[in-house]
Amino acid sequence: xxxxxxxxxxxxxxxxxxxxxxxxxxxxxxxxxxxxxxxxxxxxxxxxxxxxxxxxxxxxxxxxxxxxxxxxxxxxxxxxxxx
Numbered sequence: 001x002x003x004x005x006x007x008x009x010x011x012x013x014x015x016x017x018x019x020x021x022x023x024x025x026x027x028x029x030x031x032x033x034x035x036x037x038x039x040x041x042x043x044x045x046x047x048x049x050x051x052x053x054x055x056x057x058x059x060x061x062x063x064x065x066x067x068x069x070x071x072x073x074x075x076x077x078x079x080x081x082x083x
Contacts, residue, residue: 002051004030006083008040008070009059018057029054037065041073044080056083 005022009015015033022031032053034040044052056074058067065073074080 002047002053004032004053004055006040006043006053006056007031007033008035008037008056008062008067009033010035010062011059014059036062037067037070037073040070041065044074049079052080052083054083 007015007018009018019031022029032043034043037058040056040058056071058070060067074083
């Protein structure tokens with residue numbers, strides 16, 4: 001498994017707050033941001049298996065594919081279920 005965090009959130013202010021909090025508590029893991037579940041899936045598909053993030057944090061209320069649906073798809077996938 002790779003390293004880093006995938007943040008999936010369509011609210012730019014929430015994205016900023018999360019990244020600022022990471023700096024405040026001195027967590028240095030790289031953060032990649034996508035704005036919806038569909039974009040997050042496409043991003044993950046583009047990565048090599050050893051480059052997948054360790055953690056996915058998803059907003060529950062997003063257009064196109066919400067956070068719950070995204071997490072269900074990830075857990076239902078042999079490739080992504082261990083994230």
